[in-house]
Amino acid sequence: MYSEKVMDHFQNPRNVGEIADASGIGEVGNARCGDIMKIWIKVEDNVITDIRFKTFGCGAAIATSSIITEMAMGKTLDEAEQITNKAVAEALDGLPPVKMHCSNLAADALREAIADYRKRNG
Numbered sequence: 001m002y003s004e005k006v007m008d009h010f011q012n013p014r015n016v017g018e019i020a021d022a023s024g025i026g027e028v029g030n031a032r033c034g035d036i037m038k039i040w041i042k043v044e045d046n047v048i049t050d051i052r053f054k055t056f057g058c059g060a061a062i063a064t065s066s067i068i069t070e071m072a073m074g075k076t077l078d079e080a081e082q083i084t085n086k087a088v089a090e091a092l093d094g095l096p097p098v099k100m101h102c103s104n105l106a107a108d109a110l111r112e113a114i115a116d117y118r119k120r121n122g
Contacts, residue, residue: 002096003092003093003094005067005091006060006092006093008063009063009064009092010059010066013053014066014067015070016052016066017054018054019040019042023042023117023121024040024118024120025039025040025113026039026041026109026111026112026116034057035056035057035058036055036056037057037065037105037106037109039051039065039069039112040113041110043117046076047074047075047076048072048080049073051069051073053109058102060103061102063092063102064095064102068107068109071091080110081111083107085100085104086103089103
């Protein structure tokens with residue numbers, strides 16, 4: 001059973017799309033459930049000023065992608081990097097145990113995008 005927040009973010013996902021001139025891009029996938037997430041970030045003065053995602057996967061994967069964009073927007077890179085899978089799940093009022101791996105993917109995709117930004121910018 002999904003929470004109302006999970007259903008809301010699944011049915012009305014926030015920040016869907018791509019950023020053409022992204023500062024960093026992170027992509028993760030999980031062969032076990034077939035979910036693939038891609039996150040684009042725009043960074044100015046070490047702050048995430050825009051974040052978008054595209055996710056192919058289950059409702060929980062889409063909801064976690066959506067909520068993590070809201071959680072990371074306006075944060076410094078260091079702050080955004082500290083967002084844990086547990087924090088993602090809590091922000092959605094919980095996930096069923098069999099869907100917790102989806103929150104790992106969202107946090108991992110964000111960290112990948114930040115790592116890509118840092119690699120590009122030394």
